[in-house]
Amino acid sequence: MSDTPTAPVIPRHAIAGGLILAALMLQILGFASLSPAPHLVGYGLWLATALLWVDIPARTRRQAGALVVIGLGLLVIAALRYGAAIDWPAILDGNTHVVAMLVGVSFIGLIGRDQGHKRPPGQAVMGSRGLAGTWLGVHLLGAILNLSTVFMVGDRLARRAPLTTPQLLGLNRGLSSAALWSPFFASMGVVMTLAPDMRYTGVLAFGLPLALASGLLTTLELSQRFDLTDTAGFSLSPASLLMPAGLAGLVMLFHYGLTPSLSIVAIITFLLPGVALASNLPAGPRWTLQRVHRHTLTRLPAMRGEISLFLCAGLLTRGLSTCIAAATGSEWTLFAEFGAWEAVVSFLAIVASAVAGLHPIIGVSVLASVLDLEASRHTLFACVALAAWAVGTSVGPLSGINLSLQGRYGVSGTLMMRENLRYALIMAALAVAALLTMEVRST
Structure with a gap:
């Protein structure tokens, strides 16, 4: 049985799939400074999106269209009203590194199948124990592999049946809570840039207890709200962990040994397709090319x-950050001093903006731009940013995890926000208490 197409492929789908694959290859070449021209990755992905636009579900299309209109409008306002210098050729570059990673992660589907035959899903762990396994598996592996873990675990669970709300919430909370402490998350990378004098030990002491609380809260709350009897969870058995743990080990090898200058996101982008190709090559180059061809024609357009x-x-994000920076300038300071209560207000404001639809990176970046932080306040700022990121991405309809769940499994972003509101309120209260306690201990 070959992995060649069995149904006619729509020409524009084939072109779009080729553009997406080309964008991935250009992104990988860019890691080695071999990209032929800037912005080509963004142009290729946007052109592919335009070709596939009519096939996108109407709800997603409306949401995406609104984001484009608002983003472009804010850029125009920044340019015309505030005189901001806009790099117009680069405005399509936003999130292209994340999209390239998602495309690279999609090649996981080519790993571990015997010439096109799907392996049975095997025995699953059911009930609250299974839900706890889902949270813990995504949390621990996601701390290294980031968003790719959600797809590995989610796709494994989806082999049995379409994902249920408790399963989706377990995936969401398992990953988002890892932002509280993981040194490999984008959140930590942003925070290290904005607060270079932070103490990681202080962040770890703040974030790990909150992450544990997230896992306990998820298991207890969802067990009370839903009947989990028939809800399958992720097994933490060695067989289930073999592939993700092996990939995590490879990521660590590249990050600390072979390519220390590259981010985790960049390493995942080229490593996962490489592992997928290597796993198929023993069956022959022709078989490998057939599988990549099929993947390009079907999975990438999907x-x-x-x-x-x-x-x-x-x-x-680009439009909003540009407009805010142009409007506020660099002279104004939000707080004369950044202490416990200022930290609490800032945390709550960023979470509220995430509920309104803004990614926490916007709130964190804006906050950093209007503060004049002493070095001794960097750790407190880092804790505010990481806690707001963890809570905000769990509930925010436009966060990376919720956009991924929406695009991959068809769940409504509004549903995820509504189902996570109680969780977000409790986690926010715990974070506020932790911030106040942390500041008391430092005085």
């Missing part, structure tokens, strides 16, 4: 929902 949302959200 990613249109998540690709469009990430690209359009990136344009919104």
